[in-house]
Amino acid sequence: MNKKTSVVKNNLTEKEQFKKYLQEVSDPKNNSEVNHSLPKNPTPLQVSKYKLCKQILGYKLKNNLTREQVAEKMEISKAETEDILFCCIEEFTLDRLITYASKLLEPAEVKITVEQKKLSFHV
Numbered sequence: 001m002n003k004k005t006s007v008v009k010n011n012l013t014e015k016e017q018f019k020k021y022l023q024e025v026s027d028p029k030n031n032s033e034v035n036h037s038l039p040k041n042p043t044p045l046q047v048s049k050y051k052l053c054k055q056i057l058g059y060k061l062k063n064n065l066t067r068e069q070v071a072e073k074m075e076i077s078k079a080e081t082e083d084i085l086f087c088c089i090e091e092f093t094l095d096r097l098i099t100y101a102s103k104l105l106e107p108a109e110v111k112i113t114v115e116q117k118k119l120s121f122h123v
Contacts, residue, residue, distance in 0.1 A: 036089070037087070049089040050087055052098065056101055056104060073104050074104050
């Protein structure tokens with residue numbers, strides 16, 4: 001019975017270790033080169049910042065620019081540029097993102113649309 005008990009304890013330990021590993025791997029803070037998605041039920045501010053980040057990424061891809069070239073055009077560090085390109089929206093205020101996008105997408109125009117969401121019911 002002692003062997004069986006120790007095997008069960010080891011299995012639990014392995015399961016706990018694996019669970020901890022999965023939590024670490026899925027934590028966006030540990031994956032710097034992973035594109036972040038919007039949280040569930042994002043606020044309008046989060047959506048706006050996310051869309052700006054995506055526009056900056058689109059500009060980079062369309063113009064075949066390196067991260068360094070994008071950073072230079074926006075006059076920020078490469079690390080900050082990477083945060084933008086990977087949509088780390090919590091790292092930036094909306095006005096900062098607008099300032100950076102304006103430098104990159106010159107001439108730029110910001111449009112704000114406020115609309116009431118239509119609720120959909122599924123029957």
